[in-house]
Amino acid sequence: MRNAFEMASLRIATEKGAAVPWDDLRAIAGAEQVRSAGPGDRVAGVQPEAVFEPGSEKELAAALHCAEAAGLSVVPRGGGTKTSWGNPPMCADLILSMARLNRVIEHAWADLTVSVEAGCTFQELQNTLSQHGQRIAIDPLWPERATIGGILSTNDSGTLRIRYGGLRDLIIGMTIALPDGTLASSGGKVVKNVAGYDLPKLATGALGTLGVITRAVFRLHPLPHNLRSFTFETRDLTDATRVMLAVQDSTLAHTGLQARYSEGRTPAVDVRFEGTDAGIAAQTETLRKLAAPAAEAATSDAVWQARQELWCSAEAAAIAKFSVLPASVAETCGRIRLLADSLGVQWCAVVQGTGLGWLRLEASSAPAIHQVLQTLRPELEQVGGSLVVLHRPAAMPAIDAWGSGGDAFPLMLSVKQQLDPRGTLNPGRFIGGI
Amino acid sequence: MDARILQEFRAIVGDRGLITSQEELKTYECDGLTNFCVLPQAVLLPRSTEQVQRIVRVCHRERVPFVARGSGTGLSGGALPVKDGVVISLARMNRILEIDFANALVVVEPGVINLEVTGRVAAQGFFYAPDPSSQSICSIGGNVAENSGGAHCLKYGFTTTHVLGLEVVLPDGSLAHLGNKTLDAPGYDLSGVFVGSEGTLGIATKITLRIVKRPECIQTLLAAFSSTSDAGAAVSGIIAAGMLPAAIEMMDNLAIQAAEAAVHANYPDCGALLLVELDGPIAEVEVLMRQVHEICRKCGAGEIRVAQTEAERAVVWKGRKAAFAAVGRISPNYIVQDGVIPRTALPRVMTEIERLSAEAGIRVANVFHAGDGNLHPLVLYDRRIEGQEHAAELLANRILELCIEAGGSITGEHGVGEEKKMMMSKMYAEPDLETMQRVRCAFDPEQLSNPTKVFPRPRLCGEQPGEYRPHPVELAGIAERF
Numbered sequence: 001m002r003n004a005f006e007m008a009s010l011r012i013a014t015e016k017g018a019a020v021p022w023d024d025l026r027a028i029a030g031a032e033q034v035r036s037a038g039p040g041d042r043v044a045g046v047q048p049e050a051v052f053e054p055g056s057e058k059e060l061a062a063a064l065h066c067a068e069a070a071g072l073s074v075v076p077r078g079g080g081t082k083t084s085w086g087n088p089p090m091c092a093d094l095i096l097s098m099a100r101l102n103r104v105i106e107h108a109w110a111d112l113t114v115s116v117e118a119g120c121t122f123q124e125l126q127n128t129l130s131q132h133g134q135r136i137a138i139d140p141l142w143p144e145r146a147t148i149g150g151i152l153s154t155n156d157s158g159t160l161r162i163r164y165g166g167l168r169d170l171i172i173g174m175t176i177a178l179p180d181g182t183l184a185s186s187g188g189k190v191v192k193n194v195a196g197y198d199l200p201k202l203a204t205g206a207l208g209t210l211g212v213i214t215r216a217v218f219r220l221h222p223l224p225h226n227l228r229s230f231t232f233e234t235r236d237l238t239d240a241t242r243v244m245l246a247v248q249d250s251t252l253a254h255t256g257l258q259a260r261y262s263e264g265r266t267p268a269v270d271v272r273f274e275g276t277d278a279g280i281a282a283q284t285e286t287l288r289k290l291a292a293p294a295a296e297a298a299t300s301d302a303v304w305q306a307r308q309e310l311w312c313s314a315e316a317a318a319i320a321k322f323s324v325l326p327a328s329v330a331e332t333c334g335r336i337r338l339l340a341d342s343l344g345v346q347w348c349a350v351v352q353g354t355g356l357g358w359l360r361l362e363a364s365s366a367p368a369i370h371q372v373l374q375t376l377r378p379e380l381e382q383v384g385g386s387l388v389v390l391h392r393p394a395a396m397p398a399i400d401a402w403g404s405g406g407d408a409f410p411l412m413l414s415v416k417q418q419l420d421p422r423g424t425l426n427p428g429r430f431i432g433g434i
Numbered sequence: 435m436d437a438r439i440l441q442e443f444r445a446i447v448g449d450r451g452l453i454t455s456q457e458e459l460k461t462y463e464c465d466g467l468t469n470f471c472v473l474p475q476a477v478l479l480p481r482s483t484e485q486v487q488r489i490v491r492v493c494h495r496e497r498v499p500f501v502a503r504g505s506g507t508g509l510s511g512g513a514l515p516v517k518d519g520v521v522i523s524l525a526r527m528n529r530i531l532e533i534d535f536a537n538a539l540v541v542v543e544p545g546v547i548n549l550e551v552t553g554r555v556a557a558q559g560f561f562y563a564p565d566p567s568s569q570s571i572c573s574i575g576g577n578v579a580e581n582s583g584g585a586h587c588l589k590y591g592f593t594t595t596h597v598l599g600l601e602v603v604l605p606d607g608s609l610a611h612l613g614n615k616t617l618d619a620p621g622y623d624l625s626g627v628f629v630g631s632e633g634t635l636g637i638a639t640k641i642t643l644r645i646v647k648r649p650e651c652i653q654t655l656l657a658a659f660s661s662t663s664d665a666g667a668a669v670s671g672i673i674a675a676g677m678l679p680a681a682i683e684m685m686d687n688l689a690i691q692a693a694e695a696a697v698h699a700n701y702p703d704c705g706a707l708l709l710v711e712l713d714g715p716i717a718e719v720e721v722l723m724r725q726v727h728e729i730c731r732k733c734g735a736g737e738i739r740v741a742q743t744e745a746e747r748a749v750v751w752k753g754r755k756a757a758f759a760a761v762g763r764i765s766p767n768y769i770v771q772d773g774v775i776p777r778t779a780l781p782r783v784m785t786e787i788e789r790l791s792a793e794a795g796i797r798v799a800n801v802f803h804a805g806d807g808n809l810h811p812l813v814l815y816d817r818r819i820e821g822q823e824h825a826a827e828l829l830a831n832r833i834l835e836l837c838i839e840a841g842g843s844i845t846g847e848h849g850v851g852e853e854k855k856m857m858m859s860k861m862y863a864e865p866d867l868e869t870m871q872r873v874r875c876a877f878d879p880e881q882l883s884n885p886t887k888v889f890p891r892p893r894l895c896g897e898q899p900g901e902y903r904p905h906p907v908e909l910a911g912i913a914e915r916f
Contacts, residue, residue: 110670111776111807133676155618166617168626169595176869184869185862190774191588192806193843194581194630195850195861196888197870198594201626205618222676245536251559251650253714279718323616327536355537356617385616405621408610412622414876419869431621 018071020050020093025066029059033100041095043075044088051095057175057183057214060096064212065181067094068424074179075426076208078119078147082154085390086207087401090428096212098149104128105215106189112220113172113189118149118213130223137164137221141308149213155205159272159304162353163255167204170218174200176211179424183214191219202415209430210419224274229256230284231299232269232291237337239294240267241330244353246290247271248326252283257353260306261333263346269294270303306350310360311391317362318369319391322380326355332380333357339375343368358390366395377403402431435475435520439496443478443520446488451526453477462521465506465513466568470852474501474515479523483601483609483639489522490637491607493882501884502637504544504576507568509770510851512580512632516886522637524575530554531640539598539615541642544575548582551643560645563590566847567755578638581630583847585681585754586711588805590646592847594629601640602628605878615642627873632849633884635877649713652680653723654747657735658704662686662800665706666780668733669804672710673777675729677722682805683709683754688764689799689812690753696760699753702737708804709754711747757801758812765797765814767823769830772848773837777807783836787811794829796822808846809837835860850888859890868893 025034033055037048054060067074072093077083098119105115109132116125122136122143129135139158140151150156152174157166164170173187176199186199203213234240240259247257247269256272271287273280288296310319324332329351336359340347345368351357361369377387381404389401405412409432416423416434428434435454444452453459454476463471475498480486493500499519506513515521528545535558540551548569551562565584566572572582577593578600590596599613613625628635659665665684672679685693685707693699701707710726712719723740730738741747753760761768775783784800791798799812811833815826834844834857844850844857858867867889874881875895885892 108776108778110673110778112673113776165591165595168623169591178869182865182869184866186866186870188841188843188861190776190807190842190846192583192592192774192803192808192846194583194592194847195843195845195854196858196867197873198581198626198630199870199873201594201623202873204623204626206622210622221678225676248538249535249647251647251715253649253718275714275718276721278721279715282717283715321618323614323618325534325537325616327534354617384614386614386618386620388620402620406611406619407608408612408621408624411604411610411612411624411876415622415624415873418872418876 018093020072021066021070022050025050025052025063028062028066029054037095043092044084046089046092048075048092048095050093051097053097053100055100057101057177060101060212060214061177061181061183063096064177064179064424068179068422071422072424073427074424076149076212078150079121079142079145081142081146082150082156085154085401086426086429088429089426098147101214107132108189109134113191113217114220115173115189115215115217116148117215118152119147122146122148122151129220133223134220135223136170136218138167138170139304148216152204152213152216153206153208158307159256159258159352161356162257163253164221168201171200171204171216172219173217174203174213175215176203176213178211179420179422184211187217189217207426207430209416209426209434212425225276226280227272227274227301228280228284229299229301229303230271230287231297231303232294233297234267234269234294237261237267237330237333240269241327243269243291243294244329245327247287248353250286250290252286256304258306259329259351260303261351262348268297270299272304307358310348310350310358314360314391316393317360317391318373318389318393318396320359320373320387320389322357322359322385322387324355324357324380324383324385326353328383328385329355329357332385335379336376339372343371345369345372366393367397369393370397370399373399405431436496439492439498440476442492443476443489446485447478447480451479451481453479462503462506462515462523465503465508465511467509467511467851467853470511470514472515472517474519474521477521477523479526481526483603486522486603486637486639487607487609490603490605493520494606494880497880497882499882499885502575502579502633504573504579505547505571507572508576508580508851509772509848510845510853512849512851512884512887513576514852524573524637527639535560537615538645538647539642540645541640542574543640544573544578544638546574548572548574548577551645555645559648561648562643563596563646564593567758574641574643575638578629578641579631579633580847580849583803583808585683585803588682588803589678589680594626596644597625597629597641598644599642600625600628600638602636602638604636605880605883613642632851632888634874634888636883649715651716651719652711652713652747653719654709654711654741654750655723655726655730656739656741656750657708657710657730658702658737659708659733659735660705662706662784663781664734665708666804668708668730668735669777671729671733672726675725677712677725679710679805680713681709681711682803684802684804685754685757686800688797689757689761689801692760692764692799693753693757695763697752697756699749701753704736709750754801758810761799761812761814765816767815767817769813769826770848771809771811771813771830771833772845773809773811773834773842774846775807775809775837775840775842777804779840779842780804780807783809783840786836787833790829790832794825796826796829798829803846806846807842831857852887855888855890858888
C-alpha cells in the first residue's frame with residue numbers, strides 16, 4: 001500500500017526530464033538574468049539546471065509560464081535559508097531567484113502598512129520601518145538573510161506571536177504569480193478588508209506550491225518604547241508548564257513566553273514585556289508573584305534567540321516543529337524525554353506559550369533519531385497536535401516532513417490542482433506529496 | 435420544488451424542521467439588507483452536523499442551490515435566498531459544546547449568538563473579542579461567513595484571527611476539518627480561506643474559537659471636536675505616538691444627533707466625536723491615556739471625558755453601538771455603507787463625500803472605525819419622494835468608488851454578498867477574481883453553495899474540475915488515497 005505522498009512522487013518521477021528553454025528565458029529578461037545552476041543551487045540534494053533572476057513581477061510571471069509550458073519543475077528561492085524544509089523536491093529544473101525583487105514599495109507609516117517585494121530581506125525591511133518607529137511584529141529565523149517571500153511561504157513568525165498573532169494575522173494583501181503566467185492580487189493595502197477570498201492566508205505556509213509570492217502588504221505595529229526580559233529557573237517540566245499557564249491566565253500583557261528544555265538541566269521559562277517603564281515595572285511585580293517559587297535568574301534579550309540556536313552545529317541533529325495544546329506541553333516534553341532516553345538520543349526544545357515548540361534531537365545513531373520522530377508524530381496527531389520535520393541529518397532514513405493533512409487533504413489537493421494543475425511548483429515538497 | 439425532494443428533506447429534519455408555507459417563508463426572504471428579497475423554495479432547520487450533511491447531499495444530487503443562514507443580520511444580502519434554492523438555517527444548532535479555559539478556547543455550533551460566548555466565559559475573566567454592533571443577535575456561523583469585525587478589531591483582529599478550526603460540510607455533503615485546536619496544522623490554511631467566504635465554500639457546523647483574557651484595565655476617552663478633520667488629526671497623532679488603542683471610533687454631527695435622539699447617550703453637541711479606548715495593565719493605560727488626552731487637547735478638542743468604570747463605559751458606547759439604528763430617528767430610510775480607506779485619506783475623502791452629498795441634496799451621516807479607516811457613511815433618504823432612493827443608491831456607490839480610488843476597499847466587515855458584487859470588478863482586476871474563483875471551484879465545482887454572491891459573474895469549473903480525479907497509479911492499484 002502506498003500513501004498519497006508516495007503516489008505523487010511516482011507521478012512526478014515519471015514526468016521528469018524536460019529541457020530548459022534557454023532562449024525563451026533569455027528573451028524574457030536578457031541573458032545576464034539566466035545562468036546555469038551550480039552545486040550551491042542544490043535543493044535538498046537535488047541539482048537544478050538553471051537559475052533565473054527576474055527583475056520584475058512580469059518577467060517572473062512570464063518565466064514561470066514558459067517553464068510550465070516546457071514541463072519544468074520550478075523552485076522559487078529567496079534567501080535560501082530554509083531550502084531544506086519540506087520534503088526534497090521530486091525534481092527541480094529551474095530556480096526562480098527573488099534576489100532582484102527586493103524593494104520596499106511603500107511604507108505608509110501613518111496608515112501602519114507596508115508594501116514590499118518578496119525578495120526583500122526581513123532585516124532590510126525592518127530597518128526601513130524603524131525609521132518611523134514601526135515594525136512587522138514577527139521575529140523570524142535568520143532575519144539578515146531570510147526574505148519576506150520565504151518567511152511567508154514557510155509561515156515562520158517567532159516569539160512575538162503570542163501577542164501579535166502569526167503571519168496570517170499580519171498579512172493584508174499579496175500578489176502571486178501562478179504557473180500559467182497569471183499575476184493575481186488579493187486583499188489590499190488597508191488593514192480591514194473582507195472583499196473576496198483571503199488568498200494571502202492560502203499562500204502563507206504553502207511552501208510556494210500554489211504560486212510564487214511576488215509582493216506582500218503587512219499591517220504594522222509600533223516599536224516598543226522599552227522592553228525587558230525575565231528568566232525563571234523552574235523545578236521540572238510540570239513546574240515550567242505551571243509558570244507558563246499562570247502567565248497566560250493572568251492579565252499581564254507579555255509579548256514573549258517560552259520554556260527552554262535541555263537534557264540534564266531544569267527548564268527555564270522566559271517572559272518579555274514591552275511598553276512604558278511604568279507599565280513594565282508594575283507587571284514585573286505581578287510576574288514574580290505568579291512565578292514563585294521558581295527562582296529568577298540573570299538573563300538578557302538574547303534568550304529569544306534560543307529557537308534559532310537549535311540550528312547551530314546541527315549537521316548530526318534533526319529539528320522538528322511541533323504543535324500541542326498549551327496545557328499539554330509538560331506531558332509532551334515528558335514523553336519526548338522518555339522516548340529519547342530509551343533510544344539514547346539527546347534532546348532539547350524551545351516551546352512557546354502558544355503550544356508551538358521546536359525540538360532538536362541528536363545521537364550518534366541517526367536511525368534512533370528517526371525512531372523518536374516516527375513514534376512521536378502519531379502520538380501527537382492522536383491528541384490533535386502535529387509534528388513537522390524541518391531539518392534532518394544526512395544519515396537519517398527518509399521521513400515525511402509533514403505528517404497527516406487529515407480529512408482536509410483531498411481539498412488541499414483540489415486547491416493545488418486548480419492553481420498549479422501541472423505540478424510545476426516545488427513538486428513533492430509539500431504535504432501528502434503535493 | 436419537487437414533492438419528492440421535499441419529502442426527502444422532511445425525512446431528514448422532520449415536520450418541524452421544514453418550512454414551505456409562503457407565509458412563513460417570508461421571514462427568510464431577506465437578511466439585514468431589506469431591499470433585496472427572494473422567496474426560497476423551502477427553509478430547513480437542521481439540528482446536527484449529520485442532518486446538514488444529509489440535506490447537502492440531497493441538494494448536491496439534485497443540483498439544488500442552498501444558502502446557509504445564521505441570524506440573518508448581515509448587511510450585504512449574503513444570506514439572500516436564491517430562486518429555486520433552499521435556505522439552511524443553522525439557528526437550532528446553537529450549543530456551546532466545549533469550554534477549555536486552560537487552552538483559552540471554546541467549541542461552538544454555528545447558531546450560537548456572538549455575545550453568548552463572552553457571557554459563558556466572562557466569570558473566568560475571558561471574552562470573545564470580535565464585537566460587531568449586532569453582537570447581541572448575530573450568530574458565530576454568520577460571523578465566520580462574513581469575517582465580522584467590530585470596534586475592537588483594531589487591536590484584537592477580526593473573526594479570522596479568532597477561529598482556530600472549523601468542521602465544515604462541503605458542497606458535496608462530505609465533511610472536512612480545517613485548522614485545529616492547535617496552531618499551524620500542516621497543509622494549506624483552508625480555515626483562513628473559508629472564513630469570510632460568505633457561505634460560498636460550504637457550511638461550518640462546528641467552530642473552535644480562541645477566547646481572550648480580559649485586560650486588567652479598560653478606559654474610554656470621549657473627546658469633542660469642532661470638525662472631523664480636527665478629530666482625524668488627533669487620530670493621526672495617537673498613531674504617530676506609537677500607540678495601538680483597543681478602539682478608535684468617530685461620529686460626525688449628524689450621527690451624534692441621531693444617537694442622541696435614539697438612546698440619549700449624553701454626547702456633547704459638536705462637529706465630531708472621538709472615542710478612544712485603551713486597555714492593558716493599569717500602569718500602562720494610565721500613562722498612555724494621559725498622552726491621548728494631551729494629543730486631543732492639542733488638536734483642538736473641547737470637552738474631554740474619560741470613562742473608567744464599566745457603567746460609564748457602557749454609556750459612552752451606547753450611542754456608538756446604536757448609531758445605525760438611531761439614524762432611523764432622523765430619516766425614514768437609509769443605506770449603510772462599509773467602505774475602507776487608508777486612514778490618512780480621511781480628510782480628502784470626507785470633503786469629497788460632503789461635496790457629493792450637497793450636490794445630490796442627500797444627507798450623509800458618518801460613523802467610522804477611525805483607527806483602521808473603516809467608514810460607515812449612512813446615506814439618508816425618503817423613499818416616498820420620487821427619485822430619492824435611486825439618487826441615494828448612486829451616491830452610496832459613488833462613495834465606494836471614492837474608497838477604491840483612495841486605495842481602500844468596498845467592504846471592511848459587512849461583506850460583498852449580493853449588494854456589492856458588481857463593485858468587485860472595480861476593486862480587483864479580472865485575473866484576481868478569476869484566481870479566487872479557481873479556489874471556489876476546488877471547494878464547490880457545481881456552484882451550489884450560496885451561488886450568485888460575491889463575484890460579478892460565475893466561472894465555469896468545467897475544464898478544470900476541482901473534483902477528485904483518480905490518478906493512473908491509483909487506478910492501477912499500486913497506490914491508494916488516504
